[in-house]
Amino acid sequence: MPSHRYRDVYERVSVPLTDRQWPSNRITEAPLWVPVDLRDGNQALTEPMDPDRKRRFFEMLVAMGYKEIEVGYPSASQADFDFVRLIGSEGLAPEDVSIVVFTPARRDLIERTVESVRGITNDVVLHMYCATAPTWREVVLGASRERVAELIMAGARDILELAGDLPNVRFQFSPEVFMLTEPDFVLDICDRITTLWDARPERPVVLNLPATVEVATPNVYADQIEYMHRNLARRDSVILSVHPHNDRGTGIACAELAVLAGAQRVEGCVFGNGERTGNVDLAVLALNLHAQGVNPMVDFSDIDRVRETVEYCTRLPIHDRHPYAGDLVYTAFSGTHQDAIKKGFAEHRARAERMGLPEREIPWQVPYLPIDPADVGRSYDAVIRVNSQSGKGGIAYLLEQEYGIEMSRRRQIEFARHVQGYMDRIGTEVSAQTLRELYAQVYGVDSTV
Template sequence: MHGLADRDPNRVIVFDTTLRDGEQAPGFSMSVEAKLTMARALAALGVDVIEAGFAAASPGDAEAVRRVAGEIEGPIFCSLSRAEESDIRAAYGALQSAPKRRLHIFLSTSPIHRAAKLEMSADEVLEKAVRAVSFARTLFDDVEFSAEDAIRTEPAFLAEVMEAVAAAGATTLNIPDTVGYSTPSEIGRIFAGIKRRVARFPGVILSAHCHNDLGMAVANTLSAVAAGARQVEVAVNGIGERAGNCALEEVVMALRTRGDLFGVHTGVDTTKLVSASRLLSALTRSPVVRNKAIVGANAFAHEAGIHQHGMLADARTYEIMRPQDVGFDGTRLVLGKHSGRHAIAKRAEALGYALTGNALGHLFANFKRRADEIGEIDDAELIALILAATADHGGVHAA
């Protein structure tokens, strides 16, 4: 994995945590079989790392990690672990059959977590982090360390911890915004500072794991990438604890669409984003909101008349991505009360009716009245309106 990053410093590693951080959130639990189904889709999507679960959390989670890692081919498979030898051994056992495996150790570093959760001093946290990474390296070549609640950690102490675990053998350093507290400018400064501090470890990769409590997970992740992060930790549809994780589909398409700005790329097959989103929605029985970026039903749908007129002239007027690039069949021009005469005439023509003169005017007036009553006008409803208009006013011929 790190060879890939070394060969191409502009390649961003996509670490998918749909099956761990995503699945552990209320309402998104999956059976082992459902996890296997989703893992196959993630592998087909081209993610680099699949965090399959938290092996020490329960026998069921260990079994899920074991089966996903043993039955799916392609990505690196990863298990989460506390900074405890028992957790590390449990993860090692669950990942035995994976040809490419990673351990992901987390330990809180912020003052509030040290006092309220760990009841440990800063020195004790530092010592425990180094000890856990050192032990993990006796079992794993690929070890990621996460400083839980990194953003609320004192910058100097955070940098000290990251430098120490890198020296102990951590290959990926994750700087998570565990509670979704940061802002793009702040997180960018933090990543830039850590990058300078660990510069003497050239093989180490910085990773961003951002939660969405203030609605800035994607923006914060992109800021981290701009500051040097070369791994993003994401989940399909943005599922995860509380308000969720950074959405895989959003950050991947932002990096692709604004390649001019970021200058980086991923290995994700973006044409499979919609199918992965819909599969997860079905497996978790959790519908995707219509206006969800990239994969929502309205992401490439247009109803406003002026938008439809522009789209009919050149799709680039209102679409910054091609719908086919993320897995949709194409743009959808929705006929409703906001639609204009031009779009209605074009759809009528596509259905085989070329309207002119009074017939078109009459259709437009009746269309608006009917749209106010029922909302979206489908093809069957439009044909009925066309036939009524042409019966009274003529002015129609075969398109």
């Protein structure tokens, strides 16, 4: 592996932060989640969503309780422009949902973007971006640091001129590739933006600090966010936002540490779709909070319905092992896991009876299951399945759940040997019905009983 071609990026992206506070902080409430599936996620699809799919996806996001939704890049295509106009003309967004539209820092494209939102009565966020990191300045923009600053401020002035008089419009700025931009440069640009846009608590400016390409360990990103959080001017008039990608596979950690470091808003996609390895996964982030006793403020109580909608709209499958949503994440094949889960369920029921409360009202303490599958609309039926790796606990659990057959420990051990022999011959998963038939063969019990 030619590792010598690369260098530790910490030297380029570290910030002067020696008394970091984020390691001692705790997340006690959900940030503002902003799904970008209809813009960032959509532009990463082999087949972008058609209008019907975009509408279905948008309506699902509204039903789940998202209060701010990025809906498109109106200057990039007629399809995106028309969809934004459709939201306004047909009143698709409830009054309490804010609409976000995306634009580069270029006057003609800003004009087109502002045109798309005229007539929308909801709160609107105009999201302007421009790359700021050295490699992007030199290779992509062919401009000096000073020239890039001028381009950004010109775009900011254009937004103020074209939309500053619209009472329902707020502004957002993203220094694209923030994670590789010099701290002093990005801080200066952000402060100049909030001054120009007259950021106030009653009309705050969103400063979105993206890990456009994930290049460092999550603690580095947390340091960068805390540095901005503690040094921004007009901090009480800024909504500090993050937009992590997943190039190193640690987008979730980056987002969680960024919130510990002061971020109030997180952009991502519901199941992590996005360019390259994807945007940060909002479902995992939300359900991680749920698993820690914090209300995520979005509804995943029917996660299979959400998954089916996302799969239909994006034409991308959700992996069987995807956290919380995959087909197999609440399923145990291993004998030791099955035995622990079976005992955990039994103790959970017994504890609820002792306390005189419904099972859904008492603390969840079942081994190997970080949340109750019922919280996300899953049943217990598929939690334990039997294959050649399974043991007596899983076999006993299925027979008891499906047919009411309770076996003594000695019989569990004995019958498991018969099942193992059968499994060694067929080599595939065995159903509860097949277990019942084997049980009848071994012990002479009518399999229809």
